[in-house]
Amino acid sequence: MAHTALNDDEIQEYFDSPDELDKKIKTLANFIRNAKHFIVYTGAGISTSAGINDFRGPNGVWTARARGFVSSRSTVSNPEPTLTHMTLVELMRNGYLKILVSRNCDGLHLKSGIPIEKIAELHGNRHCEACAKCGKVYYRQTHIDTYEHKTWLTGNKCIEPNCNGPLRCTTVAFSQSMPDICLDRATKESKKCDLSLCMGTSMRVSPACELPCMNLKSGQKMVIVNLQKTPYDNECELRIFARCDEVMTMVMKELNLTIPRYTDLKLWEDTEWMIDFEENWLFR
DSSP: OGGGOOOHHHHOOOOOOHHHHHHHHHHHHHHHHHOSSEEEEEOGGGGGGGTBOOSSSTTOHHHHHHTTOOOOSBSSSSOOOOHHHHHHHHHHHTTSEEEEEEOOOSOHHHHHTOOGGGEEETTOOTTEEEETTTOOEEEOSSOOOOOOTTTOEEEEEOOSTTTOOEEEEOOOOTTSOOOHHHHHHHHHHHTTOSEEEEESOOOOSTTGGGGGGTTGGGTOEEEEEOSSOOTTTTTOSEEEOSOHHHHHHHHHHHTTOOOOOOOOOOGGGOHHHHHHHHHHOOOO
């Protein structure tokens, strides 16, 4: 498959020196303080410390496949949000972060406490099913891992009156189009962005990789935090080679903010949250 044909330069990880990193963190914190429409774009790299493999890293899923090995995405059965996930919650609570655009389908952003109306999950969510007939969405306690690979049907049925339509997994695979409503919203917000922070993403999958730089000609600043090089490194205002958790821990210290501890919100038991989810979680 084309996406497993990785060259050594795509896999190679780079690290800023401590002095370099410290200077860059101060610059990033200053960008965040002065931004009016700050958007974060996240990829698989922010979840590796939760035990979920990325794709193009040295231990990534595609790297393993390219070498003839089989690799699963998750090494833990019930992953929890990372330090990076929790810093984004706090940045949003304090008014810095306006919206979050994610290519991850692991569900950790919602589990961390990010408001549903403040996130666009471009590749769906492994905790969510949607009715192929009426469009009603369902949030589940655990990952939805059982589905028919050609139709993505899970075998469950919609419980809406007079519907009984088949439910399908909402995750988006390669060669599948992204959810129209979700992508449209992410595009609309990206056009207003004056600071984009891309974390844990190789920025090689279109159209998601194009969103963070839509407003560069109007003076938008773009910052990339990723251990591997990306095709957009020469277009960004600031390029940081360091682990996301380390970067965000340092940023929070510069902003004098405390990283909240993760607590299991048991979203599936929260009636108000479930109503909010059904009304605001964007799919097709």
